Amino acid sequence: MSIIDSPAYEIAHKVKHGELSAVAVLEAALERVAAVDGRPGTLDGGLLTDEDQAKVHAFITLTADRARVQAEQVDARVRAGEDVGPLAGVPVTFKDLYCLRGVRTTAASRILSNFTAPYSATTVERVEAAGAVTLGKVNLDEFAYGSSSESSAFQPTTRNPWDPARVPGGSSGGSAAAVASGQGCLSLGTDTGGSIRQPAAFCGVVGLKPTYGRVSRYGIIAFGSSLDCPGPLARDVRDAALMLSVIAGPDPCDSTAATVPVPNYLEEIDRGVKGMRIGLSPDFLRIAFPDPHTGEIIMEDLADEICDVTLRAADKLAAAGAEIIENIPMPNSAYGIPVYFVISRVEASSNLHRFDGVKYGYRSQGDFGDLNEMYRQTRAEGFGLEPKLRILMGMYVSAAQYSEHYYQRALNVRSMIRADFAAAFDPQGDYRLDALLTPTAPTPPFKMGDIYGDSLLMQYADQLTVSANHAGVPALTFPGGLSQEGLPIGLQLIGPDFAESTLFRAGYAFEQATADETWRAVKPRVLTEAGL
């Protein structure tokens, strides 16, 4: 086993104590990238070769030179007896929405393909100050608009390490695939409707959408400003807790970053689940989706293998001392996707108006008669179809004559979704839950090309995750088992505001309870086929 397959907390511990050099860890990470990633995503990536179809393609930009300098600095500081930080020598990647000073930051879009960030996101600064080594920037759906990572302008897009014919999920698909295939130990993604949790579930890793306001959004290219949550992807729950402890907390540069104290997640993680009340809701064991022919909304139970993994996890947690409360009503979560179609589009269109070819980014080359002509041509060439779709929908539903019918109604229903969670978690209420246990995604990872292009069906892939974004509450996904086809199935724990510590405790307890199960020893196919 390569050192890069070790947990981040073990690597950091060894580096801090001089038992392992950060340079050696970095070289192991770069060796892994060379073995499994294939060519990075580029604009106009050309035709896919057979080799391309067997690789992961997590990266847009590999920052190997910067990483070597950082690793050498970490080792020098350890030799000098300094405390390097909790992520000493840990290779990390960032979704290419995070600004990293001096490095290209593209949002996987042509319109930012030449943009070099003049400052770093607060989260990036905190991670690097904690001793991490930045391996590079990873691929995503263009501007984070999607659930498969296929809408990136940087091709080849990321593939699932468990089966490269399948999607890694999205929009943080590069982050999830990189962590799953050992291309770094940790990654930072963003979650607006499920964009950390769904790809983490599809790639068999852990992902956390923190409470809205738990982590600063400063320096991250915005999608839906009332929904966006930056968060970690990791290979185990402890590593996710370690990363959150580094990035969480108030930030003078983000007025929505809450001034709520950050607990010591690692100290609390092994306190177990004895006495914890964990709920199951029938509303998260079925899905509503549009009939592909008529467009009518159909309700259907989730596949047996998804339900079975969820109920088995409930049994494991019960055996560990939790009390399982069934039949928690969450009726308004069924409206999560329609509400999201409205709110996220309004916010996305507002955020995307700044990209106009004037101050930074791509500008169409031509002899333009006037400024408006330049705007039109630049935006037509610079944006892919998905951002254009979101801008147009956002403008329509927020237009003065339609706003009351669509946007305000969506904000009302969002209150009702939040009220369902508030009732479930109310310490004086009927259910008094510490967490709600659900599947993360309605299906295992689907094949590339199967859904891409159908914007409606693609959005419904987020049905089980999006409600937590509307409510603002934290949610943790972790591997729950494998499907009959050997693909990862993820589980989700949703908690009350700022209860990330509770979610880590329960997720960690499940990891411990299943540590010896055979499915845990199964590796992603790209690793076994590379002899790793």
Next chain:
Amino acid sequence: MTDEITPELFAKLVNLAAFAFDPKEAEYLRTELNKQLKAIRQLESVALDAEVPLASRGVTYAPESRPPLRADAWTPCENPDEILAQAPQVVDRYIIVPNIPHTELE
């Protein structure tokens, strides 16, 4: 209340958004928009109590969790040239754009 985005309305939105499409792209986008609108119409079946508030975000901020306002102080940018270097066209540190549409006043 318009229940469908017609070609005429679509053209208006495209103009406001400062986009340009070929006919094939336009038809694809308009079809997808109307599919999404069908899903959004599911919200019409929700019985809204007059007291249900609008939620501009999920988490509510208590006074103790709301960050204080920053001091209203000017802080010089440490790297203006790095920022200017991002602009597609700069002359003498001015960002250049094509002719801005205007009307000559008489």
